[in-house]
Amino acid sequence: MMNPQTLKGDQTITLEETGHTRTEPAKTPIRIPRGFRKPSHKTAAAIFWITFAVVAVVAGIGIVVQDMRFVMAAIYFAVGFVFQRAGFCSASLLSAVVLSRDMRGLRAILVAVLTAMLGFGLMDILGWVTIYPGRISVIPAAVAGLIFGTGMVFAGGCISGSLFKATEGHLPSIIAVAGIFAGLAAGLSPWGRGGIDFLTSLSESWKLPSNIVDPFGDAFALMAVGIALIGLSAMCLLYRRRILDSRLKNAYPADGSWPLFGVAVIVGLLGWAAIVVGPFLGRTHPLGASHMPYALLKYVFEGNARIVGLIAWTFVLGSALSAWLRGKLIWRTAPKGMLVLAYFGGVLVGFGAILGGGCFVGQILSGWALLSIHALIFGITMILANWATTLLYLRGWR
Amino acid sequence: MANKNRLSSIKKILFMVTVTAAMIMGIYSLTLAFVNVQWASISTSLIMRTATPEDSDKIEAAIGSETESDLVFVVIANLGECIEDAAAASIAVQNLSATPPFSDLQTSIRYMTAEDSDFKVIIEQNEIRQFPALLIAKKGGGVVRLVNKLDEKTILDTYQRYWGDSASTAETEYSIY
Numbered sequence: 001m002m003n004p005q006t007l008k009g010d011q012t013i014t015l016e017e018t019g020h021t022r023t024e025p026a027k028t029p030i031r032i033p034r035g036f037r038k039p040s041h042k043t044a045a046a047i048f049w050i051t052f053a054v055v056a057v058v059a060g061i062g063i064v065v066q067d068m069r070f071v072m073a074a075i076y077f078a079v080g081f082v083f084q085r086a087g088f089c090s091a092s093l094l095s096a097v098v099l100s101r102d103m104r105g106l107r108a109i110l111v112a113v114l115t116a117m118l119g120f121g122l123m124d125i126l127g128w129v130t131i132y133p134g135r136i137s138v139i140p141a142a143v144a145g146l147i148f149g150t151g152m153v154f155a156g157g158c159i160s161g162s163l164f165k166a167t168e169g170h171l172p173s174i175i176a177v178a179g180i181f182a183g184l185a186a187g188l189s190p191w192g193r194g195g196i197d198f199l200t201s202l203s204e205s206w207k208l209p210s211n212i213v214d215p216f217g218d219a220f221a222l223m224a225v226g227i228a229l230i231g232l233s234a235m236c237l238l239y240r241r242r243i244l245d246s247r248l249k250n251a252y253p254a255d256g257s258w259p260l261f262g263v264a265v266i267v268g269l270l271g272w273a274a275i276v277v278g279p280f281l282g283r284t285h286p287l288g289a290s291h292m293p294y295a296l297l298k299y300v301f302e303g304n305a306r307i308v309g310l311i312a313w314t315f316v317l318g319s320a321l322s323a324w325l326r327g328k329l330i331w332r333t334a335p336k337g338m339l340v341l342a343y344f345g346g347v348l349v350g351f352g353a354i355l356g357g358g359c360f361v362g363q364i365l366s367g368w369a370l371l372s373i374h375a376l377i378f379g380i381t382m383i384l385a386n387w388a389t390t391l392l393y394l395r396g397w398r
Numbered sequence: 399m400a401n402k403n404r405l406s407s408i409k410k411i412l413f414m415v416t417v418t419a420a421m422i423m424g425i426y427s428l429t430l431a432f433v434n435v436q437w438a439s440i441s442t443s444l445i446m447r448t449a450t451p452e453d454s455d456k457i458e459a460a461i462g463s464e465t466e467s468d469l470v471f472v473v474i475a476n477l478g479e480c481i482e483d484a485a486a487a488s489i490a491v492q493n494l495s496a497t498p499p500f501s502d503l504q505t506s507i508r509y510m511t512a513e514d515s516d517f518k519v520i521i522e523q524n525e526i527r528q529f530p531a532l533l534i535a536k537k538g539g540g541v542v543r544l545v546n547k548l549d550e551k552t553i554l555d556t557y558q559r560y561w562g563d564s565a566s567t568a569e570t571e572y573s574i575y
Contacts, residue, residue, distance in 0.1 A: 222431035229424025362575025
């Protein structure tokens with residue numbers, strides 16, 4: 001019997017000479033997950049372009065007939081599509097920093113915020129939009145960030161992330177969405193309101209401003225544009241090699257996902273559209289996700305809800321289309337314990353959203369771009385809670 | 399190969415020029431922002447009060463004898479300070495209350511100075527620390543306080559934000575994004 005480790009140079013041996021025997025592959029059948037069949041590359045491309053054209057026409061009709069519901073529906077459809085396309089889920093992007101020191105998600109979030117901020121500032125200078133001061137409630141924002149950030153790790157996604165993963169057929173995310181509804185309902189209940197009022201009352205007398213700069217002053221727009229331009233150009237300089245290297249141009253993953261940074265820019269641009277269209281439908285804030293389940297809950301139980309919250313459910317249609325085109329529309333389940341944890345995480349996410357007045361999309365992607373102090377507090381505590389929970393729960397403090 | 403390298407160099411130069419220009423514009427914008435800065439503070443930001451029982455008392459105090467009006471403007475000036483600003487605010491309120499969108503509402507204006515007997519109560523209840531200040535109180539509930547910036551546009555924007563035709567755009571205390 002020869003030891004393969006003693007071989008020199010080009011010397012080779014057969015399997016029999018090593019004393020090992022060839023084993024047959026396992027006979028156990030491979031379970032193919034049930035799901036919708038992925039269309040061929042050509043069909044997928046055709047469906048994508050036809051859908052893109054239809055959505056653009058719908059938005060165009062909305063502008064012509066001055067019915068902004070169509071435009072908002074198109075915006076949220078596009079948001080759902082691109083979120084799924086890049087797996088733009090804050091829980092995953094943030095946890096990756098702790099799990100694998102992968103900073104791409106964090107940088108993509110920053111790019112989305114800066115892109116949105118640039119547009120808000122420019123449109124404010126041009127007088128196209130009015131930036132309103134958001135609310136400020138320090139303790140609820142901080143507590144909500146902690147609850148939301150912890151819950152999103154257990155749920156496996158924030159509100160938008162859980163929604164697009166649920167449309168893919170991911171059972172834990174479907175359960176998490178149910179938990180989110182339960183959390184929102186808990187926040188709307190009398191004791192939930194009582195708790196929120198109590199937390200609000202603790203910092204009511206602090207009297208902090210709601211925005212870094214007075215949004216009604218000239219400095220707001222200039223500061224937003226300045227921060228955005230400096231931030232974006234600094235990132236371009238830092239990653240100039242990746243941006244300029246033409247060899248990377250076609251290096252997209254085979255699963256049809258889109259690059260995070262491209263999607264981050266698209267999300268920022270969709271934020272521009274949302275802040276222009278929103279006021280026509282009674283919404284002064286740009287993009288958001290928590291107002292979708294909130295509006296649905298209000299509509300079901302109280303019979304009235306903000307129309308924009310119901311229209312925004314086109315997000316799910318966009319996600320479903322993207323998942324189908326990528327062959328990701330597959331039923332996936334998980335052990336019971338994970339499902340219970342996902343529900344518990346969803347409840348925390350839902351309650352955190354109602355306490356903090358928003359979620360990752362509404363508070364970070366939009367709120368940070370509006371220089372809102374409430375959103376900054378919520379976002380920072382949310383990120384820290386996400387990292388702490390990831391470290392303790394997913395990495396076991398290693 | 400040479401052409402490819404040249405193209406690549408041109409691309410690099412264009413990229414650097416664009417990014418540098420963006421950086422310079424950003425620094426310029428930020429400089430201008432700091433020159434014009436009006437840091438948000440409690441004295442410049444708008445505060446909307448929802449009609450809680452406590453606030454109802456404040457509204458009543460602010461309205462005083464004008465309880466029959468739909469909308470009451472309380473222009474508050476401190477004697478010896480910002481007299482000109484207070485006068486300008488009064489003119490802005492006067493002009494505005496006589497024009498749409500307030501034309502369908504019964505409006506009244508009350509001017510207050512330190513000589514008024516309830517001056518101290520109102521500034522304490524409404525936590526006014528700078529003058530001139532404007533309280534816009536609505537009979538149906540809610541009072542908005544404006545400090546420093548009291549031009550017609552700001553007052554109109556405030557009204558539209560909280561009670562006007564586009565009042566639905568106001569994000570309430572429990573609205574979530």
